[in-house]
Amino acid sequence: MHTFDMSIPAGRWVESESEARQWVEYFLKTHSLNNGLGLDSETSGLDLKRDQVIVWSIADVNNRICLPASLIPIFKEPILENPAINFDLTNAKFDAHMFANSGADISLAGEWRNTIVQSFLKNENNQGRHGLKECIVDHFGRTTPTFQEVFGKVPPKKIDKVTGLNLNPTVGDLIRRAFTPPVPPRREDYPDPQLWDAAVLMYNDALHKFQSAADYASLDAYNSHVLRLHFDELLTTIPIRSNYSQAKNLRDYFYQTEVPFTKLLWKLERRGVTVDRGHLLEQSGPMEKEMEEIQREFNRYTGRLMNLDSTENIRWFFFDHLKKTPVKMTKGGTTGIKKASTDFDTLDTWAGQGDEWATKLLRYRSIRKTHGTYVEGLQKWLDPYYRIHTSLNQTGAVTMRLSSSEPNLQNIPRPSEDRFKIREAFIHGPRMKLVVADYEQLEMRLMAHFSGDEKMIGAIRDGTDLHCLTVAEMYGIPYDDVMAAKKAEKAVNDGKRSQPLTEREIELLFYRQAAKATGFGIIYGIGGEHLAANLTQELKRLVTPQEGFDLIKKWFGVFPGVKAYIEEQKMLLWQNGYVETIVGRFRRFGALQGMAKKDAKQAERQAGNAIVQGTAADIAKNAMLLCEHDPELNALGYRLLLQIHDELLGECPEENVVKVKARVKYLMENPFGNDSFGTPLRLSVPLPASVGHGDTWATAK
């Protein structure tokens, strides 16, 4: 058991309306002293759309109370919907969803400070230690009882065959049971003294359990509050120096950017994206037919019932049955057992050599993926209004890129790669249009800005095609020739040119592709060997490691400023142990001096990438905040729906599309707002966004 800590106020269970009103008075009188109240809820489950608050808790440094959901209305207007009252929570969006599900229109009007985000800003490397329990241990040295210790173990589901319902108690049942105050036994009901003694024992036990439940629930609210105060102090001591942020330290940055962003993400999750289920259903049949056909062919050929989803089965087929030789081995994971791989690279190699079975399996795999993850997978997430509500994780990536889950809407196939056009299933609400806005070459432009490379900046400002220029400079070919090849390719693709590409044009396009891949690779800190392997795959043409190294060397020769910048950042990394994004956020690595050479090299690559990727995330975040809070866009009925790293998906009434597009474009291109003189604060290169609209995500132009 956990020792009782005398420095922590005891949790009180509040049950009557009059008592609740007294607490409202108290918190209204004193909230300004604490600048925020800890808030937490115990809910019927984890479903963000359906589950509700059962009991909830509110706390300041001196008091913590726990109440049933039935008392929410008493707090609703004076506290919960009071814009002057801010809330300290852990995993804030979760509780906000539960409160929203629990009343007609319960919204928490003030700030939502999420201690997970604070913990992340303090040290993004503490993976798995950002939760409330972990932080309380790490920062205060206190342990907190676990859910299981207070409420008991949730038994496995026991599904009734007739009703399909779970016959065993659910999480919600355990919580409801724990928060039902026990009724004291009445003497007259127990004439037998032995029965009376037993009843008293049972009552005392139940009372103890009940009190510990109330204590536990209100402890989380209290802990969130004191942790928020603690992180405020810690983050204040971490200064940030940036011309692109008003914040002078990480605490200010948290309040200026991350706190409003939490609420923004919650709104996006709440809105959801409309999906045309019919489109998904239409794809399903043909996909299943095609997969079954391939399955039959394999069955016929082997005389066995093949499982094409099983790598063991596929290994048997290619290596034992067809006697093929492995192309490469699998990683082996933690067990270290390496097996012959059957991945895309392998199958593609064989397919290139004319192996029809490899070709068939590749086709099966691509359909299987799309069918399982998207066509069938997405339908599980539809709400009654045909909308999908993803979870947007503010601290999902070490670079503070967003991540999306349940379902992941950031990895929907691109239409150019997808025969089944899953993105066409993403549509707008009634009388609306989808508005899709993309940053163009954001990361490469950031590289130009950071490095100050004159040639790159000049080329971007002049509107030169960067990859064509790179080829021209690398090999001493006229820029216009390379550009002409690119245009010729487009003309052929658009059906505007009948004669095929000349050999020279194809050659130049190879070069351009190689230059493009090199540029991408440099942002990731690529090595020559890996670049060569990638290009061999991509171009279906042998590129030797030596050629890979030459490409990188030549690329740096064209943009020496980029080379110098990367070297400078490496030096700073060795010196400081961290790098910074444009708004002054950190990606920490610790002392590279103490690392194995291999790890230090990896840190160098990660650091170089973190600057660019993290800054792109900063920019997208700013753009989202500007769009969401822009009075003009709000008046035009624009609703931001999704972010896919450098792309914003939104919707607006049809008649406002032109105005909305112009405004979204402007805000995205000026993500840092104005400086103190009222002129837009810009980078050394423009950050153009292309904006389109349409009826589906795939067709918005």
Place this chain on the structure above:
DNA sequence: GGCGGCGGCACC
């Protein structure tokens, strides 16, 4: 029947 490792693969 739930969970986690693994291979594989979708996105930026």
Place this chain on the structure above:
DNA sequence: AAACGGTGCCGCCGCC
């Protein structure tokens, strides 16, 4: 698979 950064999810399979 690799000296390429960052994610999440599917189905299989073995384990408990």
